[in-house]
Amino acid sequence: MTELRDFYDVAVVGAGPAGLAAANVCARAGLATVLFDEQPAPGGQIYRSVSTTPVKRDTILGADYWAGAAQAQKFLASGAQYVPGATVWNLTREREIGVSIAGSARLLTVERVILTTGALERPFPIAGWTLPGVMTAGAGQILLKSSGLIPDGRTVIAGCGPLLWLIAWQYLNAGARIDAILEAAKGDGGAAWRHAATFATSPYFIKGLRLMLAVRRRVRVVANVVELRAEGRDRVEAVAYRTMRGTEQRLPVDNLFLHQGVVPNVNLAMAAGIEHRWDDAQLCFAPMLDADGGTAISGIAIAGDGAGIAGAEAAQARGMLAGLAAVRALRPDAPVLAETEAVRGRLARFTRGRAFLDAYYKPAPQFRRPARDTLVCRCEEVTAGQIIDTVALGCTGPNQMKAFLRCGMGPCQGRECGLTVTELIAQARGVGPQEVGYYRLRPPVKPITLGELASLPKNETALRSVARG
């Protein structure tokens, strides 16, 4: 049974690069710091299993991945309390955290909270995407990093975005067979070139280009795919596509990996009441933050990709800035605060060129607002057509839609359908996604058992809150 203290200065949620950096700087400045993470080892997703991976040859995963090892080490030596296997299911405005560890739930109030829950894959709703054997590119990466597993049999990777090329490169390094990469048509490629000059000076440019060229040399790449369909009965058996030029083909597959970018993981932040806004460049909802990741709720900050997609180095810098802000509030004389300007400079460097990437890899509309009979809500099996039809019945947003459909009411709490639903309703109504809004997310942001809830400690508040109903 993990012993938690009665009190912490700072709680960090999520052990990716942002969380590791934030917790590290807070602990080293002498603040009582705790880091909660769902996984059994630090690293988040980008550095998944970096301290425990069974993958021995470091050329498979690449130098960027191994950079995470040093970050994890630094954090583990920092003096912060590290609580792996912890699922945070609630956060209130008063900074009370609800967390489950090993099947036991507890409530804990802290002075400051830094949410670093990162990103998740943008939903990629195509016909057949729920078939066994269809996974996200991220899932493939996790199987590789955490378990040393690579796809066997006929394998196709489809979609767009820098991570698509990264996983393909890692798979090729590991000796996996990739039959084709189906590169989805871009949403707004033309506009990207406006930002090309800044991108050319960003650290990502050469790296990304090298990676992509290495992959293109060894794998068949089909460009400008405008239609994509996974086919099969009990599992994926083929992927069918059509290109902009009209070429159609049906490729038999055993494994299909989908990826069209990542988006902030908003569930805990939204449930805590942090305001989010639609970001038209990144086509997702992002929190409203100040330069240090502070939100409108006193004592709660967000750092990392959860603040807006910008990659691992930017996440680390943002994590440090959020940590430094906590230190500034609680230990205004701490020497580490002198590093603030340098960190701001690093952040600026690592966010340069982001506009280009966002524009160049903008996912095409048909892959964000799919055809009528495509499943949108995987959990409750609701199609795009059903969602659009509720607008005609007077439904103006995802929350009102719940009166008609169970869309969004399943266990994933909208993580796999929320953005699709918002965009479909926005298009049907002829308004912007900001006006339509997002699911009204409530805790627990991950399910907890009745037993866990029943075992929360009794206190005066519980007794006082009883009412006749």
Next chain:
Amino acid sequence: MFRRLPDVDGATVEVTIDGRSVSVRAGDTVAAALIAAGVLASRVSDVSGAKRAPYCMMGVCFECLVTVDGVGNRQGCLVPVAPGMRIEMQHGRREVER
């Protein structure tokens, strides 16, 4: 279909999958272990009966729901395997009592 990189070592543990005794790699999550063991579908949807399998492997999609040691609706991708663990596929609605 997945295969293990040749130079991956690691201890194995014995678990049961739907009553069948299987040797899995210690350090794998339940979801990864099922995939490595060639189990294609981890659950059956309680809406339509369609077969489902892990999609995201990071605790987001809830497709990997399995029953572990009698407790249902566990996210297999977040549960590390342990010796003697009983893993069962989830067929439709989880039974409350086991």
Next chain:
Amino acid sequence: MSAPDVIVIGGGLHGSSAALHLARRGARVTVIEKDHVGRHASGVNAGGVRRLGRHLAEVPLAVAAMELWHRIGDLVDDDCGFESHGQVKIAENETEFAGLRARVDELTRLGFTHEELIERDALKQILPAISDHCVGAIVCRADGAANPYRTTLAFKRKAESLGVRFIEGAAVTALARNGGAWRVATGAGEHQAGVVVNCAGAWADRIVAGLGEPVPLEPIAPMLMITASLPPFIEPVVGAAGRPLSFKQFRNGTVLIGGGHRGRLDRDANRTELDFAGLAASARTVWDLFPIMRGAQIVRCWAGIEAHMPDDIPVIGPSSTSDGVFHAFGFSAHGFALGPIVGAIIAELVTGGKTNLPIAPFRIDRFAGRAKI
């Protein structure tokens, strides 16, 4: 467009029901709703439709409402998801059971026979999953539950089909006499009518304040939880005599747990916050009463914004100070079932000056002389 006869403030179930019943009597009605119809208590409550366990003053209204519920499709062209598998209130010990017996006796004396006392064996028959420590219960076999948001929308749609105009997204900022009529000001324009009906729920005290009719209304945030779907194991809706509980399983297998533990709220920001210590108490109640539920997963919790009156019963009836103003609010977390009948009562009062149902206990001036909370 000609001015309406009646302006209803508040587009919840009570406002929509009042509008519908008024329209059926030929009135021209406009409903003004500050958010959207069904946004608050009406749309997010547990959906219980019961006569069981009611405050005695509410019993005649609940009995009349139940008749409407069993034919709700005739009223609103929608079955509202209404299902009748009974409601049960459980006694966990002999003291509670004695209390239930006394209640049934009192109701019988008053001429009501809808509540039936049952003992342990009969209880186990209708609730096989109930814990063995429960000694008995009262049951209303024709009670049930419906879908709250769907019901509210059905009333709205039917009312619209009879010519009622709904204005959403407009908050009432002022209510004042203007000659022989009432002027209702909103952020988006003014409206006038001879009659105003105050169905503004947790905000009804503000409407009333300018009329010299203060009421001690307390905004509350009753909390609810819902589980992942489970195989069917229970049909009736269940409550407990000795502690707050409202427990029901939907057709899709999910189980709704409510009962009155309160969260925190900010009614100006439309915001509620859950109090997990309170939810833990609900969880412990379920743990004790339904051991089968111990491994169930809670997938979502929420709390609506409702109005509570100190004596736990609503305000229904004409204003005590202002001709042409009528009230229906303060349902204290058990108003859903009464929606269909209270609208009819309001329509009777507005068009005919009286109603056959006994509404004296709900007079607004019963609070006169009390300090506002």
